[in-house]
Amino acid sequence: MRTKRVKIPGYAIRRRGRTEIMAAGFLICVFLVLSVSAVLAAVGDPVETIANPANTTIDVFDFWVYDNRGSSVTNFFNTGINRGHQFVFSGNGDGGNYGDWNKYTGPGGPRYGGIVEPLLDENGYPVLAVGNGESLAYLFNDENIDDEVLHKPAKRSYTGANYLFTVNEDGYYAFDSVIHNATLNTQTREFSVTEQTGGMFYPLAKTGNDRHFFGMHVQADFSVPADGQVVSPSGVKQDMVYEFRGDDDVWMFIDGVLVGDAGGIHNPHGLTVNFVTGEVHVWNADHNKHHFYTTIYDMFAAALGEEEAQARYQWKREPDGSYKTFSGNTYHTMDFFYLERGAGRSNMEVQYNMVSTYDFTGHKTLLNADPSVTTVLQRNQFKFKLTGFPIEINKEGLRWLEPVMPVTRPDANVIWDPVDYDLYPLTLENQIRAARGNRPKTLIVGNSADGNINFGNAELRSGGDSHDSVMSLYMDRTFRYVYEELPPDGAVLNADGVTYTWKGKRFLPIRTEGIPSTGSPMT
Numbered sequence: 001m002r003t004k005r006v007k008i009p010g011y012a013i014r015r016r017g018r019t020e021i022m023a024a025g026f027l028i029c030v031f032l033v034l035s036v037s038a039v040l041a042a043v044g045d046p047v048e049t050i051a052n053p054a055n056t057t058i059d060v061f062d063f064w065v066y067d068n069r070g071s072s073v074t075n076f077f078n079t080g081i082n083r084g085h086q087f088v089f090s091g092n093g094d095g096g097n098y099g100d101w102n103k104y105t106g107p108g109g110p111r112y113g114g115i116v117e118p119l120l121d122e123n124g125y126p127v128l129a130v131g132n133g134e135s136l137a138y139l140f141n142d143e144n145i146d147d148e149v150l151h152k153p154a155k156r157s158y159t160g161a162n163y164l165f166t167v168n169e170d171g172y173y174a175f176d177s178v179i180h181n182a183t184l185n186t187q188t189r190e191f192s193v194t195e196q197t198g199g200m201f202y203p204l205a206k207t208g209n210d211r212h213f214f215g216m217h218v219q220a221d222f223s224v225p226a227d228g229q230v231v232s233p234s235g236v237k238q239d240m241v242y243e244f245r246g247d248d249d250v251w252m253f254i255d256g257v258l259v260g261d262a263g264g265i266h267n268p269h270g271l272t273v274n275f276v277t278g279e280v281h282v283w284n285a286d287h288n289k290h291h292f293y294t295t296i297y298d299m300f301a302a303a304l305g306e307e308e309a310q311a312r313y314q315w316k317r318e319p320d321g322s323y324k325t326f327s328g329n330t331y332h333t334m335d336f337f338y339l340e341r342g343a344g345r346s347n348m349e350v351q352y353n354m355v356s357t358y359d360f361t362g363h364k365t366l367l368n369a370d371p372s373v374t375t376v377l378q379r380n381q382f383k384f385k386l387t388g389f390p391i392e393i394n395k396e397g398l399r400w401l402e403p404v405m406p407v408t409r410p411d412a413n414v415i416w417d418p419v420d421y422d423l424y425p426l427t428l429e430n431q432i433r434a435a436r437g438n439r440p441k442t443l444i445v446g447n448s449a450d451g452n453i454n455f456g457n458a459e460l461r462s463g464g465d466s467h468d469s470v471m472s473l474y475m476d477r478t479f480r481y482v483y484e485e486l487p488p489d490g491a492v493l494n495a496d497g498v499t500y501t502w503k504g505k506r507f508l509p510i511r512t513e514g515i516p517s518t519g520s521p522m523t
Contacts, residue, residue, distance in 0.1 A: 042195060043194075043195050043196055043197060044194050044195060044196075045194060045195045046192070046193070046194055047166060047180055047193040047194060047195060048166065049163045049164060049165055049166050049191065049193050050163070050165055050166065050167055050173075051162055051163060052162050052163075052164075052165070053165070053173055053220065055220060055221035055222075056218065056219070056220040056221075057159075057160065057218070057219050057220075058160075058161040058162065058164060058216065058217075058218050059140070059142070059157065059158065059159040059160070059161065059216065059217045059218075060157075060158045060161045060184055060203060060204070060214065060215070060216055061139065061140065061155060061156070061157055061158070061214060061215040061216070061217075062155065062156045062158070062186075062204050062213070062214050063080070063081040063089060063139075063154065063155050063213040063214060063215065063341075064080040064081060064147070064152060064153050064154050064155070064213065065079055065080040065081060065082055065089055065090075065213065066079050066080055066150070066152070077090065077095060077097075077098055079147060079149070079150060080147050080150070080152065080153075080154040081139075081145065081154045081155055081213070083147060083149070083154070085134070085138075086098060086099055086128070086130075086131035086132050086134075087099075087101070087102070087115075087128060087131065087134075087136065087139075088102045088341075089213050089341040089342075089343070090102065090265075090341070090342065090343065091342075091343045092104065092342070092343070092344070093248075093265035093341075093342035093343075093344065095265075099130060099131050100112070101115045101130050101131070101263070101264060102265070103265065104265045104266070104342055104344075105264055105265065105266045105267075106266075106267075107267055107286070107287070108267070108284060108286070108287040108289060109266055109267065109284070109290070110264075110266070110284060110289075110290035111261065111262045111263060111264050111266055111269050111282060111284075111290070111292070112263050112264025112265070112266070113261045113263060113264075113292070114129055114130070114261070114263070115128065115129060115130055115249070115261075115263035115264065116128060116129055116136070116251055116258065116261075116263060117129045117133075117258070118257060118258040118299070118302060118303035119256055119257060119258070119303055119304075120253055120256040120335065121135050121137070123135075123137060123141075124256070124335065125137040125140055125141065126140075126251055126253075126337055136337075138155075139155070139215055139339070140215065140217045140337060141157070142157045142159050143155075143157060144156050144157055156186075158184060158186050158189055159189070160189050161184055161189050161190070161191065162189060162190050162191065163190045163191045163193070164182055164191045164193065166180075166193075168351070170232050170236075170238070170353075171230070171231075171232040171353055172351040172352060172353045173351065173352055173353070174350065174351035175193075175348065175349070175350055175351075176348075176349040176350075176351075177199055177200055177201035177246075177346075177347045177348050177349065178197075178198060178199060178347065178349065179195065179196065179197065179199070180193050180194065180195065180196060180199075181193065181194050181195075181196040181199050181206070182201065182203050183202075183203060183204075183205075183206065184203045184204060186204075191203070199347075200345055200346050200347050201246065201340075201346045201347050201348040202346060203216075209343075211346075212340060212343040212344075212346070213340060213341065213343060214339075214340050215337070215338060215339040215340070216336075216337075216338045217335065217336070217337055217338075218334075218335075218336040218338075219333065219334065219335050219336070220333070220334045220336075220354065221331070221332070221333050221334075222331075222332055222333075222334060222354040222355060223329070223330065223331045223332070223355055224240065224275055224325075224326045224327070224328055224329065224330050224331075224332070225240065225328055225329075225355065226328035226329055227276070227328055228240055228275045228276035228316075228325065228328060229276060230353050230355055232353075238353065239274055239275065239276040239277070240274075240275040240276065240353055240354055240355070241272060241273065241274050241275065241352065241353065241354075242260075242271075242272070242273045242334070242350075242352040242354060243270075243271070243272045243349075243350065243351050243352065244260075244262075244270065244271040244272070244336075244348075244349065244350045245268055245269070245270045245271075245285050245347075245348075245349040245350075246268055246269070246338070246346075246347050246348035246349060246350075247265075247266055247267060247268050247269060247340070247342070247345075247346065247347065248264065248265045248266060248339055248340055248341050248342050248346075249262070249263045249264060249265070249337070249338065249339040249341060250262040250263070250269065250271055250336075250337070250338050250339075251263060251336075251337045252271065252273065252334065252335075252336050252337075253334070253335040253336075253337075254296070254332050254333070254334055254335075255313075255332050255333055256333075256335070257299060257300050257303045257304065258299060258303060259273060259280055259296055259299045259300075260273055260280055260282060261282065262282050265341055265342040266284070267284060267285075267286045267287075268284075268285045268286050268347055269282060269283065269284055269285055270282065270283050270285040273296065274325075275296075275325055275326065275354070276325065277295075277324060277325065278295040278296045278297055278316075278323075278324030278325030278326075279293065279294075279295060279324070280293070280294045280295060280296060280299065281293055295324040295325065296324065296325050296326065297309070297315055297322075297323040297324050297325065298324075300313065313326065313330070314326065314327040314330050315327055316328070334354070380446030380447065381446070381447060381488065382446065382447050382485060382486070382488060383444055383445070383446050383485075383486040383488070384444070384445055384446070384447070384453050384455075384483070384484065384485055384486065385442060385443070385444045385482075385483070385484045385485075385486055386405075386406070386442070386443045386444075386445075386455045386481065386482075386483055387440050387441070387442045387443075387481065387482045387483075387484070388402075388403030388404065388405050388440065388441045388442075388479055388480075388481050389403055389440050389479065389480045389481070389482075390402050390403055390438060390439070390440070390441075390479075391403075391477060391479060393473065393477075395473065396428065396473070397428075398428065398473065399438070400438045401473055401474070401477065402441065403440075403441055403479040403480075403481070404474070404479065405441045405443060406443060406455045415443075415444040415445075416442070416443060416444075417442040417443075417444065418439060418441075418442075443455055444486070487500045487502065487507075488502050490502060490503075491507070494506065
């Protein structure tokens with residue numbers, strides 16, 4: 001059965017309370033921030049992080065060369081994870097005898113570009129463009145590897161890692177090893193993040209040689225808003241960007257095409273991708289030199305050929321007729337590969353405000369909450385309601401057209417209202433049926449323990465022979481949605497009819513309306 005998705009660009013926002021909707025497609029990304037007075041944190045204090053954003057996965061990999069794992073003294077170029085490969089991990093980045101791509105480029109040195117091919121392989125892994133041209137799947141897949149000669153581990157995979165990122169005041173998902181230490185619990189696959197100063201990024205061990213030789217793969221679905229910009233929690237529109245600073249090898253792919261190349265064993269390099277301007281910038285961040293500039297479009301044209309890049313993707317046409325970035329209302333997947341392979345200092349700073357694809361999602365964060373009210377969020381402690389309103393069309397025997405609402409949930413914590421709500425199958429007969437489509441559709445969910453609010457995934461799926469005719473009715477339509485935080489159990493509405501009291505504290509409920517802008521949905 002063929003699947004079609006209707007995607008409506010943009011949202012105009014009316015705000016009440018401390019909440020924002022940042023949207024592209026059917027995404028509603030809500031950041032709720034309560035009590036923002038400053039708190040002084042000491043080194044070692046825990047840091048509140050969030051679960052991975054919707055449709056984002058993080059995999060972490062631990063590598064060994066010999067029994068001392070990441071020794072910065074002893075190098076074995078044909079043992080452990082290096083055995084049989086020409087892409088090697090070494091203590092001082094002195095693997096030049098095995099190819100220049102294995103040699104440290106020096107304190108003020110450049111990246112080593114061109115280590116990997118411009119396209120991921122059919123399984124979604126980088127492929128060497130140097131040496132024997134093998135796939136790097138053995139580094140980034142979920143398999144564990146043992147050195148059968150040494151009878152010691154060469155690789156351990158920890159897929160599905162979580163709780164690395166914070167959400168900062170500008171709405172960015174962020175992690176900075178200079179101010180935060182992150183240690184992965186390999187049993188629970190959860191990061192423990194604490195305050196630190198001038199620190200390094202060693203997710204698998206804090207001290208000793210065990211802290212070296214590791215990798216990460218971050219994959220995220222995202223959508224480009226109509227104008228490439230997103231709305232911050234304070235209501236400011238800002239360019240959608242991905243920003244990274246760190247070492248060693250860093251490769252960023254979008255839809256399987258290499259866009260950001262900071263490969264090699266090197267000192268911290270910066271990588272930024274701006275989805276409004278299309279600019280891609282890579283440089284030696286420690287010495288502010290070796291600047292490399294390109295654009296998203298140029299990287300796609302180089303990898304695929306200009307004709308195929310034009311045929312397969314939608315691009316924003318610049319005033320001079322050129323192309324630099326994706327069109328708004330387009331949907332993509334990012335693959336970010338990162339390796340620490342020189343067994344020296346390791347640091348990582350990443351922040352991005354890319355918005356997830358398709359989901360109605362949000363996040364509730366308590367900053368310095370009054371301990372008499374709550375200290376940490378608990379599962380289902382707060383309830384949130386999403387309401388979509390029908391529109392009257394009086395066309396083809398159909399008076400009301402139902403709003404597109406989430407249809408899937410990762411858990412069972414769902415309360416539907418009305419209880420007989422069902423948009424599917426997507427047939428004209430179903431739409432015309434009596435008492436269908438003339439009522440608001442409401443979904444109520446609770447927050448998860450980490451504060452995530454996930455209403456679910458919104459799609460218009462195939463519904464039979466009349467599917468295409470119904471799909472055409474959704475073209476260029478505008479629906480209205482209202483997001484509300486409901487008063488907690490036991491809360492009492494005050495005499496003003498607006499605020500409520502809960503556990504002796506007065507609160508203002510949050511309500512936000514979003515109206516998608518009209519446009520031709522992509523199918």
